[in-house]
Amino acid sequence: METQALTASFTVIPNRHPASDEERWLAMENPVFGKVFTDHMARATWRDGEGWADHRIVALAPLPMHPGAAVLHYAQQAFEGLKAYRHEDGSVWLFRPEANAARLAASCRRMALPEVSEQDFMAALEGLIAADRNWVPGTPGASLYLRPFVFASEPSLLVQPAHEVEFLVTASPVGAYLSAGDTGVPIWVSRGYHRANPGGTGEAKTAGNYAASMLPQQEAKEHGCQQVLFLDAKEDTYVEEFGGMNLVAVRADGSIVTPRLSGTILPGITRDSILTLLRDEGRNVEERDLALTEILEGVESGEIVELFACGTAAVVTPVGRLASEDFDVTVPRVEGESVADAVLARLTDLQYGRAEDPHGWMRKVLDAPEG
Template sequence: MAFIVQRNPNPHSDADRAAALANPGFGRFFTDHMVRIDWTQSDGWGPGAVLPYGPLTLDPAVSALHYGQLIFEGLKAYRQPDGSIATFRPDANAARMARSAYRLAMPALPTELFLESVQALVELDQAWVDDGPEASLYLRPLMIATEVGLGVRPSNAYSYLLIASPVGPYFASGVKPVTVWLSTEFSRAAPGGTGDAKCAGNYAASMVAQAQAQQQGCDQVVWLDAVEHRYVEEMGGMNLYFVFGSGSTARIVTPKLTGTLLPGITRESLLILAEDLGYSSDEAEISTEDWQAGCASGELTEVFACGTGAVITPVGQVKSAETEWTIGDGGPGPVSMRLRKALLDLQTGRAPDPHRWLHRLT
């Protein structure tokens, strides 16, 4: 599709953009443009447009505001050593967005249109992609229901949007392990629910438990299964990994997908990358009892969370209403950090890409 391009008449100055890139934080600054593609039941997907970044005008009665038909994705664009820009496995993000759309009775954006939207925006706003250590351009595709009316049914109109925000190192002063809280009072998702869809409602429902974790002096909440509150699912908005053993014989294990946790793209990639590095990797059910006993015996040596934002975040300590324990020596583990470096090196073009995960944009 050829995108209609309407350039922003008042883009950020070079000085303002440089100031934003010097200390971007996460989601604080946005590039000069955004993508919009509208869908209607009668005409399907309309023409794509790259527009000046700015507010949306929505009727108070649009479906998204009342019935929560809102899905989104997250991926990054990285400056490569030769100055070009690439993104990591965008086809996987497109496929997951299509699955989320199906679960919420929304139209699926075709993969090619998803990829073209990313390329159109990054080509225009490529000056926002910094080449500093761990710097990247975070891309946020989203889709909302835009039909006006209060009938409880799937909307007959939707808008796909794509915005971009520069981000720097997730850990500005170095990678620091987090302390996590095991939530037994709240559940993120139940069998048959929307746990494996990336929809806004999942995140809204998680905030009370995250606030509880912070009240307990923890950085993040860990979700357990909704039936027994025993089996580990994921951490906040990230998937979890457990490292058994050490050195070349280390084995990494992540909770298996049951339909109640998000199938993370970083999660899937690490299963493959671990094998490339000589580790064995697997998916399995892991209970909180297994977690605590493994740390006590020394069999379980490291735990880390993974996701687009922080790549890999070590977990150093666990707390619950009944007990608490430390993982290893409480610091970042060597397997976690080796995996983190390997993934970042691949994404930024400093290491070979044998699986052809990088998608060149410029």
């Protein structure tokens, strides 16, 4: 697909009716994940033969859309999720945004959508964060969740790549995503449903993958579980990932095992960062096929001492229970500090500027306020 970069930076047309200070404070007090939106959004439009144009930061508003817009019928869409963190001095930072830009470009290629360049991705984020600087929380564990997305807006019922495409970014103040409590999150292992097939769209971040995960997610809820874990579609044997997070296992000898990026798993940026931090500690990290039976037997025998989910939204969340139609296994909490606790602290210390950033992952987008 032809790629034409958005070269100009985004023009800002301020929201003339932003939330009042009081409305904003109330909205930010205890936001439900992804339910509160800031005053602005970034937006650009692509037309075949013309490329990207009209890049702007405007008031957040509903999108007038033709009922024939291709995305509504064929889900030609790709998206991202990343967070902006406020440091103690008031400055605002992104964590590895160029990795999200690269993954969005890869997802766009898979979905036959025009790519958004890294430069334009960054310009949209920086423009939006600057316009909504007061919406970046300063409370511990909170952040501004950014949702870049690209979709086919062309009114057309033909099954073909759209000639008109929109790129948008919205922003939402967020707190914690999953509540792990003291016992960890209960997980339902889906037997009847798969998330992705070889050659399908599993490694793209695209709407249809999530639509397909909702029924199994509902099944998980009906069994008292918070999240669903999928097995591979080909052999129905190997664990792949959760509906919206990657999985990591810790063995009794301190080594780490996680499913390899097989083409049907989303290459999580949190996953990659955590594996890097764990390798920095000198741990042995294996990325390979990981059978469900290896996990169940490992938990049973004590060979596997921890399981955790990782992703931008959930950060690092311990798994407390694995259940399905034919098993129900409790993952005991480790005594003292777990690997999940330690790596969560290392990662969040880095993200919130409380620790050094040896890998140069943080990118400053707003300076500390003067005075």
